[in-house]
Amino acid sequence: MKHFYTYLFLCLGLLPLAIKAQEKKIDFFGSGRFTLNNSSLSGKLIDKDTTTARKQMVGGTLFDLGFHIRPSENTEIKAITRVQNEINGFWGGGIIFNLRELYLRGLMFNRIKYQVGDLNTRMTEYTLFNNYGELSQNNPAAFNTFTEVINYDKFYGQNSWRQQGATADVGFDFNKYLNHIHVTGLITKNRQTDFFSSPDRLFAGSTIQAKMFKQLSIAYNYTNTFDVENSAMFSNALFNNSVNSFEIKENLVLNNYKIDLGGEFGQSNVNFKNMANAPTVKDGMFMDGGIQVQNKKSTWNIGVNLRSVETTFRSVGAQSRRVDFNAIASEYPYYTNRESARPVTILSVLTDGNYYNMFLSPNLRDYNPAYENMLPYGKATPNRQGADVKFGWNHSNKNLLKVNGGAAVYNEITGQGTTALRDFTNLEIMVDLGLNELYKGKKKVHVGVFVKQQNTSRTGTEGIDKIDLKSTQIKVGAEYEIIPNLEIQLAGILLNAKGNEFLAQRNSFNEIIFYKSFNADLQETIFLGGINYQFSKNNCLKVQYQQADWNNKLLADNQYNINKLAVLYNLFF
Numbered sequence: 001m002k003h004f005y006t007y008l009f010l011c012l013g014l015l016p017l018a019i020k021a022q023e024k025k026i027d028f029f030g031s032g033r034f035t036l037n038n039s040s041l042s043g044k045l046i047d048k049d050t051t052t053a054r055k056q057m058v059g060g061t062l063f064d065l066g067f068h069i070r071p072s073e074n075t076e077i078k079a080i081t082r083v084q085n086e087i088n089g090f091w092g093g094g095i096i097f098n099l100r101e102l103y104l105r106g107l108m109f110n111r112i113k114y115q116v117g118d119l120n121t122r123m124t125e126y127t128l129f130n131n132y133g134e135l136s137q138n139n140p141a142a143f144n145t146f147t148e149v150i151n152y153d154k155f156y157g158q159n160s161w162r163q164q165g166a167t168a169d170v171g172f173d174f175n176k177y178l179n180h181i182h183v184t185g186l187i188t189k190n191r192q193t194d195f196f197s198s199p200d201r202l203f204a205g206s207t208i209q210a211k212m213f214k215q216l217s218i219a220y221n222y223t224n225t226f227d228v229e230n231s232a233m234f235s236n237a238l239f240n241n242s243v244n245s246f247e248i249k250e251n252l253v254l255n256n257y258k259i260d261l262g263g264e265f266g267q268s269n270v271n272f273k274n275m276a277n278a279p280t281v282k283d284g285m286f287m288d289g290g291i292q293v294q295n296k297k298s299t300w301n302i303g304v305n306l307r308s309v310e311t312t313f314r315s316v317g318a319q320s321r322r323v324d325f326n327a328i329a330s331e332y333p334y335y336t337n338r339e340s341a342r343p344v345t346i347l348s349v350l351t352d353g354n355y356y357n358m359f360l361s362p363n364l365r366d367y368n369p370a371y372e373n374m375l376p377y378g379k380a381t382p383n384r385q386g387a388d389v390k391f392g393w394n395h396s397n398k399n400l401l402k403v404n405g406g407a408a409v410y411n412e413i414t415g416q417g418t419t420a421l422r423d424f425t426n427l428e429i430m431v432d433l434g435l436n437e438l439y440k441g442k443k444k445v446h447v448g449v450f451v452k453q454q455n456t457s458r459t460g461t462e463g464i465d466k467i468d469l470k471s472t473q474i475k476v477g478a479e480y481e482i483i484p485n486l487e488i489q490l491a492g493i494l495l496n497a498k499g500n501e502f503l504a505q506r507n508s509f510n511e512i513i514f515y516k517s518f519n520a521d522l523q524e525t526i527f528l529g530g531i532n533y534q535f536s537k538n539n540c541l542k543v544q545y546q547q548a549d550w551n552n553k554l555l556a557d558n559q560y561n562i563n564k565l566a567v568l569y570n571l572f573f
Helices: 002-020 141-153 346-351 555-560
Strands: 023-040 055-072 075-086 093-107 110-122 160-172 178-191 201-212 214-227 237-254 255-275 285-295 300-309 382-393 403-411 423-434 445-458 469-483 486-506 512-534 541-552 560-572
Touching: 055 093, 110 178, 141 346, 141 469, 141 486, 141 512, 141 541, 160 201, 201 541, 346 512, 346 541, 469 512, 512 555, 541 555
Parallel strands: none
Antiparallel strands: 023 055, 023 560, 055 075, 075 093, 093 110, 110 160, 160 178, 178 201, 201 214, 214 237, 237 255, 255 285, 285 300, 300 382, 382 403, 403 423, 423 445, 445 469, 469 486, 486 512, 512 541, 541 560
């Protein structure tokens, strides 16, 4: 606490100097948040669980104070400090004070942009990309603020990974045929050495992009994750994963239709050096191409994509998962007399930041096939080939009706544990309806529905080859504006998953060493009801009652419900 006051007085002392110096400028910004979750646990689980608490109250407050400091015209420093206090931290005893973000960026030679410190890094979906987590899209508005909080805390931004290092980019303009060339490079620290058996690990990436004829774009992308030799005294073991990719995009206008053509293809390489029992990994290829057509008024669009990602394709930057299903929940972390971790639920994924990962991983991490089984690692999921069709339609009054949907058919390239191949199908549709537009009402009345059905199947000559897993998600939301800025929000989510799967168990080299049987007859439901008051665009208060039910009929004795009163106040300034 003493250090916090010292820092605060120092900042206030420097403020008059900044105001007096006309050639310098300091901007202040920040955010504040208060959360309170008062929940209770019930269900059949209670009958045999004698140690788990039936009620919990958790929450806390935090405040982020940020500075934009511009010591010169071409230099900017950004720093954010966080003060956080859990609801159990009485009289300042539980306060946590840390530096949340720090970077310096600027312009050299009036051409080269650079940044050092904290970076938000993103390239393509096969080289460096933070894929959306399961269940995090197409949700009712009642969940939006919770998603925004998680994205803010974990620095997800626009599908970016937060890393520490340096980046620079430079652009060159040319004539009417070759319009522009843009070069970007970055290097970041992926892992810190323990100085004994684990070496430093770095992540490097670069992009060279050329724009030609005002409509054609060609790019080369390169990433490399590698261990630094001699950075661990008692180990010479080194890991290396590089990815090379080429992109091409063209934007055309024909007969009042906008046509976007694009594709990306490339190859990965994995190499292990000085490691006992390390395999030789074959280079992995991928190809992805598609077309999207949109009418001039943007009332409808349709797109088709074809994709193939080989079994041995590896990309640390693109295959790292956002949701960690091995994490422990912040509420009721254990159950069955604290013998096992409580299973992940939809409510956990949508509202609990403990389940979200911030680090790039060389290993293909576990996932839950009941939530997503076709592309658990995004477009870069290995051992997949297939096609997607997506469409969208808007009423001429876009606030009245919007319809989006799609269908996908995929299959494996290589069988796992058998010569038989898995087949995947995925169907989605979302409808947004502004009811108040039907009768020209001034108060917002909105209803949204999203339905997703995903099937996985595999047939074979032996019973163990057979896989049949079906999952259905239904999300329904409604918002009714009582008075300006105050609305009632209702939401319901239903998940049904039934069938079986075999999940690959992998060693540290990503080799499959065993298959774990997965069986489910699962039904999850969530019902939310509450109010949302929007003080301003960046300031809101949510008060909700949440009811979540987890019921796997194959584990009937572990069925449980969580009822929760949730309060969330969120402010940005």
